[in-house]
Amino acid sequence: MPDTTLPSPQGRAGATDGDRNVALTPDGFEDVMIRLDSVSKVYPGSTEPAVAELNLGVPRGEILVLVGPSGCGKSTTLRLINRMIEPTSGRIYFDGEDVTDVNPDHLRRQIGYVIQQIGLFPHLTIAENIGTVPKMLGWKKDVIAARVDELLHTMGLEPGEYRHRYPRELSGGQAQRVGVARALGADPDVLLMDEPFGAIDPITRDRLQNEFLRLQADLRKTIVFVTHDIDEAIKMGDRIAILREQSQIAQFDTPERILAHQVDDFVDDFIGSGSTLKGLNFERVSGLNLGGYPVVRHDVGHRVAQNVLADSSQRWLLVLDGQERPARWVNEAHLDRTDRSLLAVGHVVRAKVERNATLHDTLETMLGSSTGCAVVVDAQGRFEGVVEIEALTGVIARLRTEAKAHYEVYAADGTG
Amino acid sequence: MDFVSSRWGDVLSNSADHAILVVSVVMAATVFAVLLGIAVRGRQGPRALAIGVVGVGLTIPSLALFTLFIPIVGLGFAPAFLALFIYALLPILRNTVTGLEQVDPAVIESAKGMGMNRRQRLLQIQLPLAWPVIMAGVRVSALLTTGIAAIGVLVAGPGLGEFIKDGLRRLGLPNSMEAVWTGTVFIIVLALLFDLVLSLIQRITTSKGLR
Ligand SMILES: Nc1ncnc2c1ncn2[C@@H]1O[C@H](COP(=O)(O)OP(=O)(O)OP(=O)(O)O)[C@@H](O)[C@H]1O
Ligand SMILES: [Mg+2]
Numbered sequence: 001m002p003d004t005t006l007p008s009p010q011g012r013a014g015a016t017d018g019d020r021n022v023a024l025t026p027d028g029f030e031d032v033m034i035r036l037d038s039v040s041k042v043y044p045g046s047t048e049p050a051v052a053e054l055n056l057g058v059p060r061g062e063i064l065v066l067v068g069p070s071g072c073g074k075s076t077t078l079r080l081i082n083r084m085i086e087p088t089s090g091r092i093y094f095d096g097e098d099v100t101d102v103n104p105d106h107l108r109r110q111i112g113y114v115i116q117q118i119g120l121f122p123h124l125t126i127a128e129n130i131g132t133v134p135k136m137l138g139w140k141k142d143v144i145a146a147r148v149d150e151l152l153h154t155m156g157l158e159p160g161e162y163r164h165r166y167p168r169e170l171s172g173g174q175a176q177r178v179g180v181a182r183a184l185g186a187d188p189d190v191l192l193m194d195e196p197f198g199a200i201d202p203i204t205r206d207r208l209q210n211e212f213l214r215l216q217a218d219l220r221k222t223i224v225f226v227t228h229d230i231d232e233a234i235k236m237g238d239r240i241a242i243l244r245e246q247s248q249i250a251q252f253d254t255p256e257r258i259l260a261h262q263v264d265d266f267v268d269d270f271i272g273s274g275s276t277l278k279g280l281n282f283e284r285v286s287g288l289n290l291g292g293y294p295v296v297r298h299d300v301g302h303r304v305a306q307n308v309l310a311d312s313s314q315r316w317l318l319v320l321d322g323q324e325r326p327a328r329w330v331n332e333a334h335l336d337r338t339d340r341s342l343l344a345v346g347h348v349v350r351a352k353v354e355r356n357a358t359l360h361d362t363l364e365t366m367l368g369s370s371t372g373c374a375v376v377v378d379a380q381g382r383f384e385g386v387v388e389i390e391a392l393t394g395v396i397a398r399l400r401t402e403a404k405a406h407y408e409v410y411a412a413d414g415t416g
Numbered sequence: 417m418d419f420v421s422s423r424w425g426d427v428l429s430n431s432a433d434h435a436i437l438v439v440s441v442v443m444a445a446t447v448f449a450v451l452l453g454i455a456v457r458g459r460q461g462p463r464a465l466a467i468g469v470v471g472v473g474l475t476i477p478s479l480a481l482f483t484l485f486i487p488i489v490g491l492g493f494a495p496a497f498l499a500l501f502i503y504a505l506l507p508i509l510r511n512t513v514t515g516l517e518q519v520d521p522a523v524i525e526s527a528k529g530m531g532m533n534r535r536q537r538l539l540q541i542q543l544p545l546a547w548p549v550i551m552a553g554v555r556v557s558a559l560l561t562t563g564i565a566a567i568g569v570l571v572a573g574p575g576l577g578e579f580i581k582d583g584l585r586r587l588g589l590p591n592s593m594e595a596v597w598t599g600t601v602f603i604i605v606l607a608l609l610f611d612l613v614l615s616l617i618q619r620i621t622t623s624k625g626l627r
Binding site: 105108109117120121123133166179182 | 520525532544626
């Protein structure tokens with residue numbers, strides 16, 4: 001069956017996927033938590049569908065980001081999942097169970113829902129807001145109170161201070177945290193988020209995104225996250241579905257692969273410039289082959305240093321101090337017949353990165369270095385290797401080739 | 417002052433009658449108008465119709481309105497009650513509809529998204545949020561009916577209108593103006609008292625989060 005939306009059986013390429021990898025089921029497809037099967041929505045009074053024949057699978061425990069231009073049907077798609085909108089045709093499955101016809105109120109109590117405007121209940125306290133769904137589900141009072149405190153604590157809000165406040169007594173960022181806490185109230189397996197951080201200033205947004213990703217690393221909820229901001233999509237998504245009008249999927253893949261290979265001009269335009277640079281965020285120094293750079297200890301003397309430099313094809317030589325830490329960059333002009341210490345000639349080494357640094361940060365560091373190189377050090381600052389620009393261009397070329405090959409295999413399989 | 421103290425008994429019993437009439441009218445009108453408001457909210461046609469019909473009631477001259485009911489229910493408390501009831505509806509109905517419709521759509525969206533059914537959304541979210549606006553309508557109705565209730569004496573209704581009617585009948589004779597003044601002042605005092613009590617009730621029954 002042709003199905004453009006289920007992730008391919010390839011898993012993911014690259015060195016960073018480790019803990020974000022998804023268990024593959026025996027038949028090769030991933031463990032799908034939410035599935036839309038040919039779902040369409042035509043709003044009353046409209047001739048064109050807002051969502052047309054959408055097939056979509058959301059892998060369990062992952063964040064799937066729906067991203068696309070304004071009006072392409074992201075919100076409509078999200079609201080079809082918890083049946084805020086009834087589909088015109090098609091079926092919706094949760095955990096394999098067809099929920100297209102179950103009681104929508106009961107369904108929604110099992111699904112967290114966060115919207116951009118938050119919509120906290122202004123006449124209820126923060127505790128009452130967060131406890132809304134547990135109360136509807138008939139939890140005991142003390143269990144609800146404990147759950148509320150736990151969630152406030154998780155969201156970084158001191159329960160004693162915030163429990164009895166009203167929504168109008170919160171800042172925008174705090175209100176959005178409470179909005180997320182409220183959606184998590186009854187510990188649902190699935191969370192739907194419609195531009196949850198859209199109306200917040202950039203600094204607070206960045207902080208909320210990071211907090212949320214940390215939280216998700218523990219919770220492993222199945223999340224559908226809507227945004228129109230490709231950078232937010234790249235940051236938040238385990239997978240991204242780039243949508244065009246009527247919620248048609250233009251490309252569905254991991255952020256890494258989407259950045260390395262865009263299937264068509266629409267995706268290319270939507271991602272805009274800088275996809276290569278952004279792709280370097282997903283690669284780390286630890287994935288590089290370091291070495292081959294001329295290095296000497298500070299006490300070898302000028303003659304040996306000159307020979308080492310001459311034997312290499314490089315213009316610069318790296319000098320290590322007594323503790324194996326990178327100390328100076330020296331070139332031929334710095335090396336003479338004097339017996340001055342090698343630690344007193346050349347330039348201080350400033351551009352240093354650790355193995356877990358992203359290649360994006362590494363490139364940033366390299367651009368600020370007089371030699372165009374970044375020195376890799378361990379946690380104690382001891383020398384481990386040198387990253388040159390060729391190493392980065394090599395990685396970029398490899399990512400592109402891999403992504404392209406992936407799509408070719410995919411197409412050859414007849415599944416694309 | 418002499419006039420009031422010499423007729424203190426009448427003043428008290430007329431005030432009490434007046435208050436009972438107004439309170440029963442406002443209570444009945446509140447229940448009816450709030451239910452009607454809930455029924456027509458958010459639907460253009462029914463809402464316009466309800467507000468239109470209730471509004472027409474308010475344009476009928478009060479003299480006529482009071483007497484209209486005599487053939488149906490006779491004289492006394494009943495025609496006064498019915499006429500005042502019609503006057504009291506509009507402010508409460510209007511404010512109920514406005515209050516319910518001005519609830520932030522995002523709040524309703526999130527309530528729905530959390531699995532609240534229509535009834536829960538109405539009782540737990542929309543009504544509490546519209547409550548201050550509804551109460552403001554109730555207060556206007558109370559002021560309105562307290563004043564107009566004076567005309568109720570025309571259909572032999574109870575209340576402070578007795579003094580005014582009595583004074584007008586004996587106009588020019590001793591104590592006639594005093595009678596009119598007594599009726600008027602005590603109606604105003606009663607109106608202020610109602611407003612005070614209602615504002616207290618409004619305060620107590622409105623969530624701290626909305627103040
Ligand atoms: N309630 C509605 N009635 C009729 N048409 C609607 C309704 N809601 C959305 N639409 C239409 O459906 C299409 C998709 O809207 P939707 O809100 O899903 O877009 P979106 O991708 O979320 O956009 P945005 O990024 O601006 O939020 C649009 O053309 C919109 O005009
Ligand atoms: Mg939207």
